[in-house]
Amino acid sequence: MNRRLLTLVVMVITVSFMVGSSLCYSAEPIKIAGIFALTGRAAHIGTAQKDAVLLAIDEANQQGGINGRMLEMVMEDTESNPTKAVMALKKILESQDVVAIIGPTLTGTAMAMRGFIEKEKIPAFMHSGGDVILKAPLDKKDPNSMPKWTFKSPYKAADAMGKICQYMNKHGIKKIGFVYSNEGFGKDGLRNVKVQAPKYGVEIVAQEAFQPKDIDMTAQLTRINAKGVDAIIAWTVGPAMGIIAKNIKQLGIKAPLFECHGAGDPIFWKVAGESGEGVMMPSTKIVVGDQLPDSDIQKKKVLDYVKAYQTKFNREPGTMVAYGADAAFIIIDAIKKVGPDRAKIRDAIENTTGYVGISGIYNISPQDHNGLSMDDIVMIKATKGGWKLLD
């Protein structure tokens, strides 16, 4: 009898453990993969975007997660390198059960990961600057093979260029010189400016290239200046942003300088120093939140987010932090709506309309996997170590 009782007790305990662990199982976190350039040349962007995503996930978890399940980001580093990016992606997909992907940071890494993502059928919200990840067909022979699972959160590079040209048109700038870094991003800019400039009556009278690691661009700028330009556009990220600003001051060139939509970041002041004063660029509203008119429907969201970012990380967000935040918010919203199912999340993202984000108002559709428009972009001017909103 005693022995029977003991068996019963053991059985009860065992069963209760089993029930308990299955309860734990149902509360297992929902995993999202975060793949960023945490090292390599785009490390400053990737790290900031990673932080932006973490902040969004923390916020959701503090509000109790999704149906009692916490969110968790599984992180990998692309090292700013397309091959490493694909390896990171495979590693995550093979070892973890993730419902969506956020990232990567660079266009090159995004292009390398895209085919694999489409094959695996997992929704991915990328931060790639280049539009090519949405525009280029997956299969070169089939022009209709457009990506189905790939989205991108930054506004289109073509719109950023359009915004600059529109601004130039408004301020009577007619003849411009274009200087670009001789790699993917710079060449993409060159293609865009050739399309956008004529739309706004702006003529490109000079175009010059430099290598991304060059330490002096005075030769290129001298050549551009000799053509008598009203303004210069420089399309590059990294130290060259600062070198060009310095070289222009050195040569005494009076034409105003415009830089790309990635320049609105604290790193700009680190590389440009005093010479950065007066440089203009397209940006998300995140760097000029407090200067937005009260009528701006994004203002509250932007200011709240910036405050949370500053509190958590103790530094100023750059323009590209917005892309990480929006990608995370939209994916979290989608999971809240439809649950942790890859295909349903994809559909929910594709049906996001009128979403007021940090980067702008997203109207995503099957035809447009980005959803931002030129009106979401603002022009800003580098002023005294900070940014001034232009109109």
Place this chain on the structure above:
Amino acid sequence: MDFSQQIAQYIITGLTIGAIYAIVAMGFNIIHNATGIVNFAQCEFISLGGMFMYSLAVLFKVNLIIAFFISMAGVALIGALIEMGPIRHARSKEIIILIFLTIGLSEILRGAAQEVWGTDNVGVPAFSGEAPIHLPGGAAIVPQHLWIFAITVMVMLMLRYFFKKTLMGKAMRATAVNRRAAALAGISVNRMVLFSFAFSGALGAVAGMIIAPISSTSYDTGIMLGLKGFAAAILGGYGNFAGAILGGIILGILESLGAGLISSQYKDAIAFFVLLLVLFLKPTGIMGYGESERV
């Protein structure tokens, strides 16, 4: 800006960049002469110079002149440690193995620098302001360019004095010409090799520091400058000091004129095409004497 002014600007720019290449090339040459190897860690000496300068001058607000000399000494010490550790204790003294050793060391130094400073590019204040100076020919430069010229010339003069007039300099040259004979004459070859690494570290640091205010600096800025400096050393004649200066300046001016007059897209290609052409016509470089000198 008329054409002659443009040409003046291209040449001035080329000279500045060329001066940096020349200093880097000198660093390569000093170690080559003492040991016969190519020291690829030279690239890291440049980055470290810039980053030390940034840490001292920007983070710790040390006076620029003091920061300059501390950084120089710091990188010289790292150079010396490299020699005292891995290079001296390498089991094999085969040139090719020592060269690979320096490649490995360079990776280690770069990785360490990345851990310490992160990957961001950072600026260093110019030594004396950024107000442009307009030269009579119509070219414009910033005061930092004058510093680059002045420091390069001073470094060259000091090196010349050191190698021609001082006992230690002569001993180093003797080691370069014939190690065994030098050792027989009572010269401590090990010590000469040690000094050559320290010198080369200091030179790399100087190059990294004087260019940092213009180009900003990061844990890996030295790679590109190092490779260009290496090309300059080869162009001038590897191991030859006058050749290093000439090679640096020619390479700098070629790049600048190539970008300004022909095509900015192919400026490196133009410069390296000329480099190949020179090596094709005179494989020892412009001022090289060939192998017969050091047997």
